[in-house]
Amino acid sequence: MDPQVYAEEQERAKQEAARIAKMEQAARKTFADGFMKWYEAKLSKRKDGPDLLRAMQKDVLPKVGDMEIAKVARADLLACLDTVAARAPRMANRLLTTLKTFYKWAELRETVDVNPLGIVEAENVGGKLKSRERVLTDDEIVDLIRKLPVSGLSASVQAVLLIVLSTGCRLGEICSAEWQHVNGNVWTIPKENAKNGREHHITLSAFALAQFSVLQEIREGAWCVPSPKKIGDHQTRLSIGAAIYDRQTQKAQRQGRTAATDALTLNGGRWTAHDLRRTCASGMQELGIMPAVIDAVLNHKESKGVTQIYQRYDYSKEAADAWAKWGRHLAGLRAIATGNNVVPITG
Structure with missing residues:
Protein backbone atom coordinates (compact mmCIF):
# COMPACT_ATOMS: atom_id res chain seq x y z
CA MET A 1 0.00 0.00 0.00
CA ASP A 2 1.17 3.48 -0.82
CA PRO A 3 2.62 4.99 2.41
CA GLN A 4 0.74 8.26 1.85
CA VAL A 5 -2.58 6.47 1.32
CA TYR A 6 -1.90 4.36 4.42
CA ALA A 7 -1.13 7.48 6.46
CA GLU A 8 -4.32 9.17 5.29
CA GLU A 9 -6.40 6.12 6.20
CA GLN A 10 -4.79 6.00 9.61
CA GLU A 11 -5.53 9.69 10.16
CA ARG A 12 -9.19 9.20 9.14
CA ALA A 13 -9.48 6.22 11.49
CA LYS A 14 -7.94 8.28 14.28
CA GLN A 15 -10.38 11.14 13.68
CA GLU A 16 -13.33 8.75 13.57
CA ALA A 17 -12.23 7.12 16.83
CA ALA A 18 -11.91 10.55 18.44
CA ARG A 19 -15.37 11.49 17.19
CA ILE A 20 -16.90 8.29 18.61
CA ALA A 21 -15.09 8.78 21.90
CA LYS A 22 -16.38 12.34 22.08
CA MET A 23 -19.95 11.18 21.45
CA GLU A 24 -19.63 8.40 24.01
CA GLN A 25 -18.38 10.90 26.56
CA ALA A 26 -21.23 13.27 25.71
CA ALA A 27 -23.69 10.41 25.93
CA ARG A 28 -22.66 9.76 29.51
CA LYS A 29 -23.86 13.24 30.40
CA THR A 30 -27.37 13.41 31.73
CA PHE A 31 -30.33 14.77 29.84
CA ALA A 32 -30.55 17.60 32.38
CA ASP A 33 -26.88 18.52 31.76
CA GLY A 34 -27.47 18.81 28.04
CA PHE A 35 -30.75 20.64 28.33
CA MET A 36 -29.44 23.21 30.78
CA LYS A 37 -26.43 23.86 28.55
CA TRP A 38 -28.83 24.58 25.68
CA TYR A 39 -31.00 26.69 27.95
CA GLU A 40 -28.07 28.93 28.90
CA ALA A 41 -26.88 29.20 25.30
CA LYS A 42 -30.21 29.68 23.52
CA LEU A 43 -33.52 29.30 25.33
CA SER A 44 -32.73 31.78 28.12
CA LYS A 45 -32.44 34.52 25.48
CA ARG A 46 -36.10 34.13 24.50
CA LYS A 47 -38.94 35.96 26.25
CA ASP A 48 -40.74 32.68 26.93
CA GLY A 49 -37.54 30.90 28.00
CA PRO A 50 -38.10 31.08 31.78
CA ASP A 51 -41.71 29.88 31.40
CA LEU A 52 -40.64 26.92 29.27
CA LEU A 53 -37.87 26.06 31.72
CA ARG A 54 -40.39 25.99 34.57
CA ALA A 55 -42.62 23.69 32.51
CA MET A 56 -39.66 21.39 31.79
CA GLN A 57 -38.69 21.36 35.47
CA LYS A 58 -42.23 20.40 36.39
CA ASP A 59 -43.04 17.67 33.89
CA VAL A 60 -39.93 16.46 32.05
CA LEU A 61 -36.71 16.83 34.03
CA PRO A 62 -37.99 14.99 37.14
CA LYS A 63 -38.59 11.91 34.97
CA VAL A 64 -35.70 11.87 32.49
CA GLY A 65 -33.28 14.49 33.82
CA ASP A 66 -30.94 11.99 35.54
CA MET A 67 -30.87 9.55 32.60
CA GLU A 68 -27.90 9.44 30.23
CA ILE A 69 -28.96 11.63 27.34
CA ALA A 70 -28.24 8.93 24.74
CA LYS A 71 -30.49 6.48 26.60
CA VAL A 72 -33.54 8.74 26.71
CA ALA A 73 -35.99 7.10 24.31
CA ARG A 74 -38.96 8.47 22.42
CA ALA A 75 -41.27 6.54 24.74
CA ASP A 76 -39.77 8.26 27.80
CA LEU A 77 -40.36 11.73 26.36
CA LEU A 78 -43.83 10.94 25.04
CA ALA A 79 -44.82 9.67 28.49
CA CYS A 80 -43.90 13.11 29.88
CA LEU A 81 -45.74 14.94 27.09
CA ASP A 82 -48.84 12.75 27.44
CA THR A 83 -49.08 13.73 31.10
CA VAL A 84 -49.00 17.41 30.12
CA ALA A 85 -51.43 16.91 27.23
CA ALA A 86 -54.02 15.41 29.60
CA ARG A 87 -54.41 18.77 31.35
CA ALA A 88 -52.95 21.35 28.90
CA PRO A 89 -52.75 20.27 25.23
CA ARG A 90 -51.39 23.62 24.09
CA MET A 91 -48.51 23.50 26.57
CA ALA A 92 -47.77 19.90 25.56
CA ASN A 93 -47.33 21.05 21.97
CA ARG A 94 -45.08 23.91 23.09
CA LEU A 95 -42.90 21.49 25.05
CA LEU A 96 -42.72 19.18 22.03
CA THR A 97 -41.42 22.06 19.91
CA THR A 98 -38.97 22.99 22.68
CA LEU A 99 -37.61 19.44 22.92
CA LYS A 100 -37.28 19.05 19.15
CA THR A 101 -35.36 22.33 18.95
CA PHE A 102 -33.09 21.20 21.79
CA TYR A 103 -32.37 17.88 20.09
CA LYS A 104 -31.58 19.61 16.79
CA TRP A 105 -29.04 21.76 18.66
CA ALA A 106 -27.61 18.68 20.39
CA GLU A 107 -27.32 16.74 17.10
CA LEU A 108 -25.32 19.54 15.50
CA ARG A 109 -22.86 19.36 18.41
CA GLU A 110 -22.78 15.55 18.31
CA THR A 111 -24.09 15.32 21.84
CA VAL A 112 -26.67 12.85 20.53
CA ASP A 113 -26.64 10.72 17.40
CA VAL A 114 -30.36 10.84 16.70
CA ASN A 115 -33.38 12.96 17.58
CA PRO A 116 -35.89 10.57 19.22
CA LEU A 117 -38.74 13.04 18.56
CA GLY A 118 -37.87 13.60 14.90
CA ILE A 119 -41.03 11.94 13.55
CA VAL A 120 -43.38 13.18 16.28
CA GLU A 121 -45.83 15.95 15.33
CA ALA A 122 -48.14 18.13 17.42
CA GLU A 123 -51.14 16.05 16.35
CA ASN A 124 -49.51 13.06 18.11
CA VAL A 125 -49.23 14.95 21.40
CA GLY A 126 -51.66 17.79 22.16
CA GLY A 127 -53.47 17.46 18.84
CA LYS A 128 -54.28 20.14 16.29
CA LEU A 129 -55.69 23.04 18.28
CA LYS A 130 -58.12 25.59 16.94
CA SER A 131 -57.49 29.26 17.55
CA ARG A 132 -59.46 30.40 20.57
CA GLU A 133 -62.37 32.74 19.90
CA ARG A 134 -63.70 33.09 23.45
CA VAL A 135 -65.05 36.56 24.25
CA LEU A 136 -66.79 37.42 27.52
CA THR A 137 -70.22 39.01 27.24
Whole structure:
Protein backbone atom coordinates (compact mmCIF):
# COMPACT_ATOMS: atom_id res chain seq x y z
CA MET A 1 0.00 0.00 0.00
CA ASP A 2 1.17 3.48 -0.82
CA PRO A 3 2.62 4.99 2.41
CA GLN A 4 0.74 8.26 1.85
CA VAL A 5 -2.58 6.47 1.32
CA TYR A 6 -1.90 4.36 4.42
CA ALA A 7 -1.13 7.48 6.46
CA GLU A 8 -4.32 9.17 5.29
CA GLU A 9 -6.40 6.12 6.20
CA GLN A 10 -4.79 6.00 9.61
CA GLU A 11 -5.53 9.69 10.16
CA ARG A 12 -9.19 9.20 9.14
CA ALA A 13 -9.48 6.22 11.49
CA LYS A 14 -7.94 8.28 14.28
CA GLN A 15 -10.38 11.14 13.68
CA GLU A 16 -13.33 8.75 13.57
CA ALA A 17 -12.23 7.12 16.83
CA ALA A 18 -11.91 10.55 18.44
CA ARG A 19 -15.37 11.49 17.19
CA ILE A 20 -16.90 8.29 18.61
CA ALA A 21 -15.09 8.78 21.90
CA LYS A 22 -16.38 12.34 22.08
CA MET A 23 -19.95 11.18 21.45
CA GLU A 24 -19.63 8.40 24.01
CA GLN A 25 -18.38 10.90 26.56
CA ALA A 26 -21.23 13.27 25.71
CA ALA A 27 -23.69 10.41 25.93
CA ARG A 28 -22.66 9.76 29.51
CA LYS A 29 -23.86 13.24 30.40
CA THR A 30 -27.37 13.41 31.73
CA PHE A 31 -30.33 14.77 29.84
CA ALA A 32 -30.55 17.60 32.38
CA ASP A 33 -26.88 18.52 31.76
CA GLY A 34 -27.47 18.81 28.04
CA PHE A 35 -30.75 20.64 28.33
CA MET A 36 -29.44 23.21 30.78
CA LYS A 37 -26.43 23.86 28.55
CA TRP A 38 -28.83 24.58 25.68
CA TYR A 39 -31.00 26.69 27.95
CA GLU A 40 -28.07 28.93 28.90
CA ALA A 41 -26.88 29.20 25.30
CA LYS A 42 -30.21 29.68 23.52
CA LEU A 43 -33.52 29.30 25.33
CA SER A 44 -32.73 31.78 28.12
CA LYS A 45 -32.44 34.52 25.48
CA ARG A 46 -36.10 34.13 24.50
CA LYS A 47 -38.94 35.96 26.25
CA ASP A 48 -40.74 32.68 26.93
CA GLY A 49 -37.54 30.90 28.00
CA PRO A 50 -38.10 31.08 31.78
CA ASP A 51 -41.71 29.88 31.40
CA LEU A 52 -40.64 26.92 29.27
CA LEU A 53 -37.87 26.06 31.72
CA ARG A 54 -40.39 25.99 34.57
CA ALA A 55 -42.62 23.69 32.51
CA MET A 56 -39.66 21.39 31.79
CA GLN A 57 -38.69 21.36 35.47
CA LYS A 58 -42.23 20.40 36.39
CA ASP A 59 -43.04 17.67 33.89
CA VAL A 60 -39.93 16.46 32.05
CA LEU A 61 -36.71 16.83 34.03
CA PRO A 62 -37.99 14.99 37.14
CA LYS A 63 -38.59 11.91 34.97
CA VAL A 64 -35.70 11.87 32.49
CA GLY A 65 -33.28 14.49 33.82
CA ASP A 66 -30.94 11.99 35.54
CA MET A 67 -30.87 9.55 32.60
CA GLU A 68 -27.90 9.44 30.23
CA ILE A 69 -28.96 11.63 27.34
CA ALA A 70 -28.24 8.93 24.74
CA LYS A 71 -30.49 6.48 26.60
CA VAL A 72 -33.54 8.74 26.71
CA ALA A 73 -35.99 7.10 24.31
CA ARG A 74 -38.96 8.47 22.42
CA ALA A 75 -41.27 6.54 24.74
CA ASP A 76 -39.77 8.26 27.80
CA LEU A 77 -40.36 11.73 26.36
CA LEU A 78 -43.83 10.94 25.04
CA ALA A 79 -44.82 9.67 28.49
CA CYS A 80 -43.90 13.11 29.88
CA LEU A 81 -45.74 14.94 27.09
CA ASP A 82 -48.84 12.75 27.44
CA THR A 83 -49.08 13.73 31.10
CA VAL A 84 -49.00 17.41 30.12
CA ALA A 85 -51.43 16.91 27.23
CA ALA A 86 -54.02 15.41 29.60
CA ARG A 87 -54.41 18.77 31.35
CA ALA A 88 -52.95 21.35 28.90
CA PRO A 89 -52.75 20.27 25.23
CA ARG A 90 -51.39 23.62 24.09
CA MET A 91 -48.51 23.50 26.57
CA ALA A 92 -47.77 19.90 25.56
CA ASN A 93 -47.33 21.05 21.97
CA ARG A 94 -45.08 23.91 23.09
CA LEU A 95 -42.90 21.49 25.05
CA LEU A 96 -42.72 19.18 22.03
CA THR A 97 -41.42 22.06 19.91
CA THR A 98 -38.97 22.99 22.68
CA LEU A 99 -37.61 19.44 22.92
CA LYS A 100 -37.28 19.05 19.15
CA THR A 101 -35.36 22.33 18.95
CA PHE A 102 -33.09 21.20 21.79
CA TYR A 103 -32.37 17.88 20.09
CA LYS A 104 -31.58 19.61 16.79
CA TRP A 105 -29.04 21.76 18.66
CA ALA A 106 -27.61 18.68 20.39
CA GLU A 107 -27.32 16.74 17.10
CA LEU A 108 -25.32 19.54 15.50
CA ARG A 109 -22.86 19.36 18.41
CA GLU A 110 -22.78 15.55 18.31
CA THR A 111 -24.09 15.32 21.84
CA VAL A 112 -26.67 12.85 20.53
CA ASP A 113 -26.64 10.72 17.40
CA VAL A 114 -30.36 10.84 16.70
CA ASN A 115 -33.38 12.96 17.58
CA PRO A 116 -35.89 10.57 19.22
CA LEU A 117 -38.74 13.04 18.56
CA GLY A 118 -37.87 13.60 14.90
CA ILE A 119 -41.03 11.94 13.55
CA VAL A 120 -43.38 13.18 16.28
CA GLU A 121 -45.83 15.95 15.33
CA ALA A 122 -48.14 18.13 17.42
CA GLU A 123 -51.14 16.05 16.35
CA ASN A 124 -49.51 13.06 18.11
CA VAL A 125 -49.23 14.95 21.40
CA GLY A 126 -51.66 17.79 22.16
CA GLY A 127 -53.47 17.46 18.84
CA LYS A 128 -54.28 20.14 16.29
CA LEU A 129 -55.69 23.04 18.28
CA LYS A 130 -58.12 25.59 16.94
CA SER A 131 -57.49 29.26 17.55
CA ARG A 132 -59.46 30.40 20.57
CA GLU A 133 -62.37 32.74 19.90
CA ARG A 134 -63.70 33.09 23.45
CA VAL A 135 -65.05 36.56 24.25
CA LEU A 136 -66.79 37.42 27.52
CA THR A 137 -70.22 39.01 27.24
CA ASP A 138 -71.17 42.02 29.35
CA ASP A 139 -73.21 39.74 31.61
CA GLU A 140 -70.15 37.52 32.10
CA ILE A 141 -67.97 40.54 32.90
CA VAL A 142 -70.51 41.55 35.57
CA ASP A 143 -70.45 37.98 36.90
CA LEU A 144 -66.63 37.95 36.89
CA ILE A 145 -66.43 41.23 38.81
CA ARG A 146 -68.80 39.78 41.42
CA LYS A 147 -66.88 36.52 41.72
CA LEU A 148 -63.30 37.80 41.85
CA PRO A 149 -63.43 39.06 45.48
CA VAL A 150 -64.63 35.67 46.74
CA SER A 151 -62.54 33.52 44.40
CA GLY A 152 -59.60 33.10 46.75
CA LEU A 153 -57.28 34.92 44.35
CA SER A 154 -54.98 37.49 45.92
CA ALA A 155 -55.88 41.17 45.55
CA SER A 156 -52.91 41.63 43.22
CA VAL A 157 -53.99 38.84 40.84
CA GLN A 158 -57.55 40.18 40.81
CA ALA A 159 -56.16 43.59 39.84
CA VAL A 160 -53.96 42.04 37.16
CA LEU A 161 -56.93 40.36 35.47
CA LEU A 162 -58.90 43.61 35.42
CA ILE A 163 -55.86 45.44 34.01
CA VAL A 164 -55.70 42.94 31.15
CA LEU A 165 -59.43 43.39 30.57
CA SER A 166 -59.33 47.20 30.65
CA THR A 167 -56.11 47.80 28.69
CA GLY A 168 -55.88 44.83 26.32
CA CYS A 169 -52.31 44.14 27.45
CA ARG A 170 -50.85 40.66 27.50
CA LEU A 171 -50.71 38.87 30.85
CA GLY A 172 -46.93 38.58 30.67
CA GLU A 173 -46.62 42.33 30.10
CA ILE A 174 -48.34 43.29 33.34
CA CYS A 175 -46.58 40.50 35.27
CA SER A 176 -43.18 41.90 34.24
CA ALA A 177 -44.15 45.58 34.73
CA GLU A 178 -42.06 47.74 37.07
CA TRP A 179 -43.19 50.84 38.94
CA GLN A 180 -40.62 52.90 37.06
CA HIS A 181 -42.70 52.19 33.94
CA VAL A 182 -45.83 53.81 35.43
CA ASN A 183 -45.93 57.60 35.26
CA GLY A 184 -49.24 59.14 36.32
CA ASN A 185 -51.87 57.71 34.00
CA VAL A 186 -49.39 56.38 31.43
CA TRP A 187 -47.97 52.88 31.64
CA THR A 188 -45.04 52.23 29.31
CA ILE A 189 -44.33 48.67 28.28
CA PRO A 190 -40.63 48.60 27.31
CA LYS A 191 -39.70 46.85 24.09
CA GLU A 192 -37.99 44.00 25.94
CA ASN A 193 -41.31 43.15 27.63
CA ALA A 194 -43.47 43.49 24.49
CA LYS A 195 -44.09 40.44 22.32
CA ASN A 196 -43.38 42.34 19.11
CA GLY A 197 -40.29 44.06 20.53
CA ARG A 198 -41.83 47.53 20.20
CA GLU A 199 -42.31 49.94 23.10
CA HIS A 200 -45.97 50.54 23.92
CA HIS A 201 -47.60 53.41 25.82
CA ILE A 202 -50.96 52.75 27.47
CA THR A 203 -53.05 55.69 28.67
CA LEU A 204 -54.81 54.30 31.73
CA SER A 205 -58.52 54.90 32.17
CA ALA A 206 -59.93 55.62 35.62
CA PHE A 207 -60.99 51.96 35.76
CA ALA A 208 -57.45 50.75 34.99
CA LEU A 209 -55.86 53.31 37.32
CA ALA A 210 -57.97 51.97 40.17
CA GLN A 211 -56.38 48.55 39.64
CA PHE A 212 -52.87 50.02 39.72
CA SER A 213 -53.88 51.74 42.98
CA VAL A 214 -54.67 48.30 44.40
CA LEU A 215 -51.19 47.13 43.42
CA GLN A 216 -49.66 50.29 44.88
CA GLU A 217 -51.31 49.63 48.26
CA ILE A 218 -49.54 46.28 48.53
CA ARG A 219 -46.32 47.40 46.85
CA GLU A 220 -43.21 45.38 47.70
CA GLY A 221 -40.30 46.80 45.73
CA ALA A 222 -39.70 47.44 42.04
CA TRP A 223 -42.25 45.01 40.56
CA CYS A 224 -45.88 45.99 40.14
CA VAL A 225 -46.85 42.35 40.70
CA PRO A 226 -44.24 40.80 43.02
CA SER A 227 -43.94 37.05 43.34
CA PRO A 228 -45.58 35.65 46.49
CA LYS A 229 -42.94 32.91 46.67
CA LYS A 230 -39.65 34.34 45.43
CA ILE A 231 -38.32 37.54 47.00
CA GLY A 232 -37.08 40.03 44.43
CA ASP A 233 -38.90 38.41 41.51
CA HIS A 234 -42.25 39.06 39.82
CA GLN A 235 -45.38 36.98 39.48
CA THR A 236 -45.49 34.76 36.38
CA ARG A 237 -48.19 34.40 33.79
CA LEU A 238 -48.06 30.62 34.18
CA SER A 239 -48.85 30.74 37.88
CA ILE A 240 -51.75 33.12 37.29
CA GLY A 241 -52.98 30.99 34.40
CA ALA A 242 -52.91 27.91 36.64
CA ALA A 243 -54.84 29.75 39.36
CA ILE A 244 -57.55 30.71 36.84
CA TYR A 245 -57.69 27.18 35.48
CA ASP A 246 -57.99 25.63 38.94
CA ARG A 247 -61.06 27.76 39.63
CA GLN A 248 -62.88 26.48 36.55
CA THR A 249 -62.12 22.77 36.64
CA GLN A 250 -65.26 21.59 38.49
CA LYS A 251 -63.19 18.52 39.36
CA ALA A 252 -61.67 17.12 42.52
CA GLN A 253 -59.05 19.36 44.07
CA ARG A 254 -55.49 18.83 42.86
CA GLN A 255 -52.88 18.51 45.56
CA GLY A 256 -51.73 21.93 46.71
CA ARG A 257 -54.43 23.72 44.74
CA THR A 258 -57.60 25.56 45.72
CA ALA A 259 -60.71 23.68 46.77
CA ALA A 260 -62.86 26.37 45.09
CA THR A 261 -62.79 24.55 41.75
CA ASP A 262 -65.76 26.44 40.27
CA ALA A 263 -65.15 29.88 41.81
CA LEU A 264 -64.58 31.56 38.43
CA THR A 265 -66.85 29.47 36.23
CA LEU A 266 -68.81 31.61 33.75
CA ASN A 267 -71.82 30.74 31.63
CA GLY A 268 -69.91 30.89 28.33
CA GLY A 269 -67.47 28.19 29.38
CA ARG A 270 -63.80 28.13 30.31
CA TRP A 271 -61.89 31.37 29.86
CA THR A 272 -58.25 32.41 30.06
CA ALA A 273 -56.44 35.65 30.74
CA HIS A 274 -55.79 36.03 27.01
CA ASP A 275 -59.55 35.87 26.43
CA LEU A 276 -59.79 39.05 28.51
CA ARG A 277 -57.45 40.75 26.01
CA ARG A 278 -59.68 39.55 23.17
CA THR A 279 -62.74 40.74 25.09
CA CYS A 280 -61.19 44.22 25.34
CA ALA A 281 -60.70 44.33 21.57
CA SER A 282 -64.18 43.00 20.80
CA GLY A 283 -65.76 45.33 23.35
CA MET A 284 -64.07 48.33 21.75
CA GLN A 285 -65.30 47.18 18.36
CA GLU A 286 -68.87 47.08 19.69
CA LEU A 287 -68.41 50.63 20.95
CA GLY A 288 -67.66 51.76 17.38
CA ILE A 289 -63.90 52.12 17.67
CA MET A 290 -61.98 51.79 14.38
CA PRO A 291 -60.03 48.55 13.73
CA ALA A 292 -56.79 50.50 13.18
CA VAL A 293 -57.20 52.10 16.61
CA ILE A 294 -57.86 48.72 18.22
CA ASP A 295 -54.67 47.40 16.61
CA ALA A 296 -52.84 50.35 18.19
CA VAL A 297 -54.40 49.54 21.57
CA LEU A 298 -53.23 45.93 21.28
CA ASN A 299 -49.77 46.96 20.02
CA HIS A 300 -50.12 44.78 16.95
CA LYS A 301 -47.23 44.91 14.51
CA GLU A 302 -47.97 46.54 11.15
CA SER A 303 -48.38 44.32 8.13
CA LYS A 304 -45.34 44.04 5.92
CA GLY A 305 -44.85 45.90 2.69
CA VAL A 306 -46.10 49.32 1.68
CA THR A 307 -48.31 49.74 4.77
CA GLN A 308 -45.40 49.14 7.12
CA ILE A 309 -43.12 51.50 5.19
CA TYR A 310 -45.41 54.45 4.52
CA GLN A 311 -48.23 54.43 7.08
CA ARG A 312 -46.48 55.59 10.25
CA TYR A 313 -49.26 57.33 12.19
CA ASP A 314 -49.50 55.67 15.62
CA TYR A 315 -53.12 56.54 16.59
CA SER A 316 -51.93 57.42 20.11
CA LYS A 317 -54.64 60.06 20.68
CA GLU A 318 -57.38 57.81 19.32
CA ALA A 319 -56.06 54.89 21.39
CA ALA A 320 -56.19 57.02 24.56
CA ASP A 321 -59.81 57.89 23.75
CA ALA A 322 -60.56 54.19 23.12
CA TRP A 323 -59.14 53.13 26.50
CA ALA A 324 -61.18 55.88 28.19
CA LYS A 325 -64.40 54.87 26.40
CA TRP A 326 -63.92 51.18 27.20
CA GLY A 327 -63.01 52.09 30.78
CA ARG A 328 -66.29 53.98 31.19
CA HIS A 329 -68.14 50.95 29.85
CA LEU A 330 -66.39 48.68 32.36
CA ALA A 331 -67.14 51.14 35.16
CA GLY A 332 -70.81 50.86 34.26
CA LEU A 333 -70.62 47.06 34.41
CA ARG A 334 -68.82 47.26 37.74
CA ALA A 335 -71.63 49.50 39.05
CA ILE A 336 -74.14 46.81 38.08
CA ALA A 337 -72.01 44.12 39.73
CA THR A 338 -71.61 46.02 42.98
CA GLY A 339 -75.03 47.66 43.10
CA ASN A 340 -73.42 51.10 42.98
CA ASN A 341 -75.36 53.30 40.57
CA VAL A 342 -72.78 56.13 40.63
CA VAL A 343 -70.68 55.82 37.49
CA PRO A 344 -67.86 58.29 36.70
CA ILE A 345 -68.32 60.22 33.46
CA THR A 346 -64.59 60.63 32.80
CA GLY A 347 -62.17 57.98 31.49
